[in-house]
Amino acid sequence: MNFFKTFKHDTWVKPYIKQYKGLLITALILGLLTSFCAAALMFTSGYTIDKAATHPVNILLIYVPILLTRAFGIGRPVFKYIERLKSHNWVLRVTSDLRTRLYKTLESDASFFTEHHKTGDIMGLLSEDISHLQNLYLRTIFPAVISYLLTIIGSLALGIFNPSFGFFVFLLLFVEVFIVPLFSVAIESARRAYQKEVKSDLYVQLTDNILGVDDWIISGRKDDFKNLTSKNIHDLDQSKNKSKAFRRNRDFALQLVFAAMVVCFLIFTNLTMTHNQEQANFVAAVVLAVFPLSDAIIPVSQGFEEWPVYKDSILRLNTIKPVPNTLPEQVELKPADFKTLKLDNITFEYNDDSPILIKNFSQTIKRGEKLALLGPSGIGKTTILQLILGDLSPQQGQVKINDLDISQIQVHREQIFSVLNQKPFLFNTTLLNNVRLGNEHKSDAEVKKALERVGLKDLVESLPDKYNTIVGENGSRFSGGEQERIALARILLQDAPIVLLDEPTVGLDPITENDLLETFFDVLKDKTIIWVTHHLQGINHVDHVVFMNSDEIEMEGAPEELYQSNAHFQELYKMDQGL
The missing domain is CATH 3.40.50.300 (P-loop containing nucleotide triphosphate hydrolases)
Structure with missing residues (x-):
């Protein structure tokens, strides 16, 4: 709800998603194909190993899976490379338009802007906020959308084979791509806000102290000068260490959930796919196909965790409104x-x-x-x-x-x-x-x-x-x-x-x-x-x-x-x- 509320009256992100929607859809499809090729590569590799272990009468019986293994092995890096090109092309186009728009907005009435904003705000807008939006696309939106699509497609595919198991896998994936990311936001948003506040105070103190460093030296208070910001730095380091510890524990928990899902797949395939030799050849294939999906699913929590930073940037950009042009008809005076x-x-x-x-x-x-x-x-x-x-x-x-x-x-x-x-x-x-x-x-x-x-x-x-x-x-x-x-x-x-x-x-x-x-x-x-x-x-x-x-x-x-x-x-x- 908070995510959609942020974008409800947004004029800095939504317009460019619509403008370059073709390129965006292409990048998402390529991301799906990358994950598909990764899973298919493991699937065909597992099937080929199992099939070869049964001593086939003729090598031609495993020639097709061998070819598919090579094809998916080549397809995965190719699609990944093209997806990176397309997604970065999309993001760079959008951020280029954003920067142009921001410069024109500031230029339209620089004196008005400086009356209502600090110099640091201008630097933040020109540098940090646009970069934050760039990371919002690359580290949050793209991975999240691809993981959601994989969750839906994978669960539906399993549901066709076995509805109960498909629903069970959907629940596990739902925890990975939705519950844990929301938990990360809830835990880290307050911590990030605190870090931002401490950093802001630290910048103020450092600026004042550096500008007045001669007076500190003349007064003979060198040690006081060195220790003045030590508490802020200590508090900031402590908070950052807590964030790092939380990320390590969270990622370990995600890996455990994923490992549990792999064990469930192993049990399920052994119960349902071992009635004859031909079915048994698919056991390793199905289980191995699950592993590459972790690369697409686990990073989602990291992207969600950074959402509060992106949200601040979006809200700040949306406070910048172009000053209406009240100039009369212009005359070119030579x-x-x-x-x-x-x-x-x-x-x-x-x-x-x-x-x-x-x-x-x-x-x-x-x-x-x-x-x-x-x-x-x-x-x-x-x-x-x-x-x-x-x-x-x-x-x-x-x-x-x-x-x-x-x-x-x-x-x-x-x-x-x-x-x-x-x-x-x-x-x-x-x-x-x-x-x-x-x-x-x-x-x-x-x-x-x-x-x-x-x-x-x-x-x-x-x-x-x-x-x-x-x-x-x-x-x-x-x-x-x-x-x-x-x-x-x-x-x-x-x-x-x-x-x-x-x-x-x-x-x-x-x-x-x-x-x-x-x-x-x-x-x-x-x-x-x-x-x-x-x-x-x-x-x-x-x-x-x-x-x-x-x-x-x-x-x-x-x-x-x-x-x-x-x-x-x-x-x-x-x-x-x-x-």
Whole structure:
């Protein structure tokens, strides 16, 4: 009941079972044929041995069972191999569709998703949950369906020969494929839930401790640091050992039930099939045919035991709903046609309980202008960039490109906007590939030219692998300033008319910061720049400064004019310059 209830309103598993039902049925039939060939191989082998032991007058009397033994011996691995190909093909198709759907669902409104889910949830969805569904098919559904079909077919076949014995065997098989698996779920579900809870606490503690490891060392509490997670690890190991012990005992019990069934077959065949020599030749054949079925029946309990994990994944995936597309009709604005970016009386708050972050904010930025947004942390500078991009929507006012609302150009907004933030992500691949991310259609020569423009040519060409140098995980091969220059080279390849700089030099030393700002404004001199910054270093590069304080603009104007007329600006400028 719990199984069917989980799938009652499911939209992540059932649709793909229907979509690829032909391939699924083929895989199941091949699984049945594999078990049939395994049983038939033992049957014909047993019959051949018994028949040969009666000294047949002519070898031709056992030639057919010999041929069948060879045929079933070849058929079993062939059908098994094809079944694996078909079942894995089916599963990979389904999980490929699931991953594509999940990525599109998350991409449709990433900001909404991150507001309602933790980063760990995203990683779990992308990695663990889809893999769990893959195992659900391969380790639970396929083995269970095949074992149920074998139970029904085998019991009916015996029932035709002897109804009472067929029903008795059905009861034994029912215990193996249904009662024991349900018992496994009942025992292990609570234990798995406990293990998951302990693991979750362990991850939290490990994350906090590793991030704060320097403070533990400075405080001299190394032993406390080592022992902090020992109880969680001990409890987790104990629970896992109990699970292992339960599985060993359960599988041993299943083997005993199966052994009892074999003994019953041995007694039954000796009572009913020994009236003459010809019948007696089938005794060993029938009994031996039972043995291979254990390979299909006993693993069912293991698959059922893992059902609680799969259930959690299915329920979690079904909580992910695509955000309805509320965008208006889209317009493709060519980069060359961009003239003005206008923020018209913008008011924004994250929710009804939060204070208004931005109130009645207005600016008009013309093509080629450079604007700096300054102000204390938490004042809403980065939020303004998100409003400009269209990631957030204002409660009042509009963001317009030329005469178009920003929501009208979302499909191809990468043609209009480039973004460079505090920590650009570099992938663990070659330098060429990382830069070409800005425009995959650019040639190697154009990528190298971009790296030259941002001042990296000499550095790159001094490296052993030059432009094919692997940048390392998250750009670890290069310094912070070099990483920003690589990201700037991406922007040059992208060649969008508006560049948003979100404190790209934060955390760098003053000399590196100054050199980097010189490079930014030199190579982007023909671009419209909106620069979020926390101090006045490099402010002489912009045309207009907007200093935000609380929910209003405290001062704005050209840097030269503010320095001449605004005492507060003069004070801030001198502080930044160390004067």
